[in-house]
Amino acid sequence: MARVVLENICKSFGSVDIMKGISLTVEDGEFCVFVGPSGCGKSTLLRMISGLETVSSGRILIDGEDVTYAEPSRRGIAMVFQSYALYPHLTVRENIGFGLSLARRPKAEIEERVGKIAETLQLSHLLDRKPKALSGGQRQRVAIGRAIIRDPKVFLFDEPLSNLDAALRSQMRVELTDLHAKLKATMIYVTHDQVEAMTMADKIVVLNGGRIEQVGAPMTLYNEPASPFVAGFIGSPKMNLYDGDAAAREGCMVYGIRPEHISLSATDGKWRGTVRHIERLGADLIAHLTVDGLGDLVARCPGDTPMVIGETLFASPVAGKEHKFERGAIG
Amino acid sequence: MSRTKSPYPYWFILPAAVIFTVLFLVPTLASFWFSLTRWDLFSVEFIGIENYRQFFREPFLIQGLFNTVIYAVTTSAAKTVLGLLLAVLLTSGLWGQGFLRTVMFFPVLVSTIGVGITFTVLMHPTRGIINVALAAIGIHGPGWLTDPTLALYSVVLVDVWKGIGLATVIYIAGLASISPEYYEAARIDGATRTQLFFRVTVPLVKPATVTVVTLSLIGGLRSFDLIWAMTRGGPGFSSDVLASVIYKQYQAGFYGLSTAGNVILFALIAVIILPLTLWFNRKEVEL
Numbered sequence: 001m002a003r004v005v006l007e008n009i010c011k012s013f014g015s016v017d018i019m020k021g022i023s024l025t026v027e028d029g030e031f032c033v034f035v036g037p038s039g040c041g042k043s044t045l046l047r048m049i050s051g052l053e054t055v056s057s058g059r060i061l062i063d064g065e066d067v068t069y070a071e072p073s074r075r076g077i078a079m080v081f082q083s084y085a086l087y088p089h090l091t092v093r094e095n096i097g098f099g100l101s102l103a104r105r106p107k108a109e110i111e112e113r114v115g116k117i118a119e120t121l122q123l124s125h126l127l128d129r130k131p132k133a134l135s136g137g138q139r140q141r142v143a144i145g146r147a148i149i150r151d152p153k154v155f156l157f158d159e160p161l162s163n164l165d166a167a168l169r170s171q172m173r174v175e176l177t178d179l180h181a182k183l184k185a186t187m188i189y190v191t192h193d194q195v196e197a198m199t200m201a202d203k204i205v206v207l208n209g210g211r212i213e214q215v216g217a218p219m220t221l222y223n224e225p226a227s228p229f230v231a232g233f234i235g236s237p238k239m240n241l242y243d244g245d246a247a248a249r250e251g252c253m254v255y256g257i258r259p260e261h262i263s264l265s266a267t268d269g270k271w272r273g274t275v276r277h278i279e280r281l282g283a284d285l286i287a288h289l290t291v292d293g294l295g296d297l298v299a300r301c302p303g304d305t306p307m308v309i310g311e312t313l314f315a316s317p318v319a320g321k322e323h324k325f326e327r328g329a330i331g
Numbered sequence: 332m333s334r335t336k337s338p339y340p341y342w343f344i345l346p347a348a349v350i351f352t353v354l355f356l357v358p359t360l361a362s363f364w365f366s367l368t369r370w371d372l373f374s375v376e377f378i379g380i381e382n383y384r385q386f387f388r389e390p391f392l393i394q395g396l397f398n399t400v401i402y403a404v405t406t407s408a409a410k411t412v413l414g415l416l417l418a419v420l421l422t423s424g425l426w427g428q429g430f431l432r433t434v435m436f437f438p439v440l441v442s443t444i445g446v447g448i449t450f451t452v453l454m455h456p457t458r459g460i461i462n463v464a465l466a467a468i469g470i471h472g473p474g475w476l477t478d479p480t481l482a483l484y485s486v487v488l489v490d491v492w493k494g495i496g497l498a499t500v501i502y503i504a505g506l507a508s509i510s511p512e513y514y515e516a517a518r519i520d521g522a523t524r525t526q527l528f529f530r531v532t533v534p535l536v537k538p539a540t541v542t543v544v545t546l547s548l549i550g551g552l553r554s555f556d557l558i559w560a561m562t563r564g565g566p567g568f569s570s571d572v573l574a575s576v577i578y579k580q581y582q583a584g585f586y587g588l589s590t591a592g593n594v595i596l597f598a599l600i601a602v603i604i605l606p607l608t609l610w611f612n613r614k615e616v617e618l
Contacts, residue, residue, distance in 0.1 A: 050515075050519060051519075052515050052518065052519070071518075072515075072518050072519045073518065073519060073520065073521030073522075077519065078519065079515075079516070079519050081512045081515070081516060082512075083510060083512050085510065085512040085513050085515070085516035087513065087531070087534070087535075088535070089534040089535070089537070098517075098520055098530075099520035099521065102517070102520050102521055102522050102526055102530070103521060146516075146520075150520065
């Protein structure tokens with residue numbers, strides 16, 4: 001397994017700069033997640049690491065070796081694509097062993113390694129099926145199997161769960177995390193889903209507009225966001241962010257408070273508001289209030305909190321949980 | 332609760348069914364009947380399978396049958412292989428590929444008879460530009476259309492030139508439907524360019540191959556106009572195909588024999604195309 005180092009990576013398409021001086025180290029065995037909104041450059045960055053996209057300037061080192069201009073197959077990486085890229089004319093067995101058959105490895109060796117991987121991924125009973133006869137989760141596992149068989153230094157995942165339904169996505173998150181624990185491999189994972197990032201990552205890299213906004217452990221990003229963008233992106237429901245007069249009253253440029261860090265009361269509190277909308281999620285209740293002098297405010301309360309639309313409530317931030325930013329703008 | 336099937340939707344099929352019956356089914360069945368007769372405009376005499384016996388007794392008719400198969404297979408194979416290679420070239424980001432695609436498709440739009448006449452002139456043994464050009468570099472050009480061993484293949488060459496544009500366009504559409512991720516995954520797995528072509532492109536472009544092979548084979552088996560315009564089946568019967576033989580028999584007044592030839596052509600197409608289509612459909616990939 002290997003350490004991945006990106007040194008001042010830039011990428012331009014014509015006169016348009018897509019990536020602007022990205023420097024980052026992904027440690028050996030780390031599960032690193034690139035997260036950000038659509039068009040922030042996270043997939044482009046992953047593709048540059050894989051060698052499928054060229055680098056305009058900067059260096060990429062994998063396991064200490066400069067692979068900036070190396071062919072994808074010479075970088076010691078394996079990639080799982082969003083669409084899985086399973087060959088429809090090949091069986092599961094042939095798909096998993098595809099890389100080895102390209103390298104003209106002996107049939108017995110391919111058979112043995114495919115068998116072992118299929119066992120690990122619980123695919124043994126599906127080896128003779130074609131991809132169209134598999135469920136989304138099974139296809140996902142075949143794609144992972146095809147990556148594992150190459151015995152790569154680094155695994156790259158490009159939004160691999162985005163085609164799955166919510167239940168399967170949740171299951172696959174657990175399976176991928178287990179797989180990482182078992183393989184102890186360096187993994188770089190791209191997603192736009194902050195829940196995936198928070199639940200799976202050792203390290204999250206938040207990207208925005210071709211730049212790194214912040215790098216850190218999931219809870220570091222949650223508790224100490226470096227910018228209003230990160231504050232708004234990490235956490236669900238997203239943080240309440242205010243600028244202008246509302247922020248100025250709090251003595252900052254941008255003021256933020258997470259929905260789960262707001263206490264509601266029927267009698268008194270810092271802000272007075274009217275309940276506009278209620279989302280009952282079972283264990284939790286998400287209340288949308290219209291607050292005087294603040295605007296919209298979202299609060300998370302226990303699921304059994306009595307509340308009706310149109311009711312007047314008072315909201316107060318939990319002490320020590322407010323976020324005051326001296327720079328940046330609400331994204 | 333059981334629902335009775337309403338006949339209402341079937342009324343919508345009726346116009347197409349009537350047209351199909353009158354223009355296809357009746358003439359096909361009628362030709363089966365007339366192939367068993369000696370007929371002209373005023374009389375019909377049932378003679379059983381005598382027309383078929385005669386057809387397979389005549390060496391030039393059998394040569395026409397063989398030539399048809401050779402013509403169909405060679406034109407189809409050439410259009411399939413060259414069409415795929417050209418489509419790969421014309422989707423590779425080549426400079427001016429939009430213009431080249433138009434140029435490639437242009438012969439498809441030209442009249443077959445016009446192409447036939449033009450190439451007859453170009454392939455003239457002494458005055459044709461092809462042999463004149465060959466002579467300029469010291470090569471004695473063959474009698475493209477006058478040499479009995481070469482005439483059929485000269486027409487094949489022209490047919491391929493004229494038809495390859497359509498095959499290329501079908502392949503370009505087929506290549507465009509292959510997700511780039513298949514190639515990227517193969518590149519990461521270490522595939523060479525040759526492996527990308529044979530292990531990714533060829534299998535995944537199969538739906539287009541099915542279309543090209545089927546269309547070009549049927550076209551080749553039915554081919555008449557280009558052969559007639561260039562050689563009229565000659566020299567002798569060396570470039571005769573079933574369609575030109577049928578035409579000649581019809582011209583000579585052997586209506587029953589020419590109808591039997593039509594039935595044989597129909598059967599030949601069915602015998603080749605039906606199993607091929609079934610085989611292709613079983614093997615077809617879903618992208």
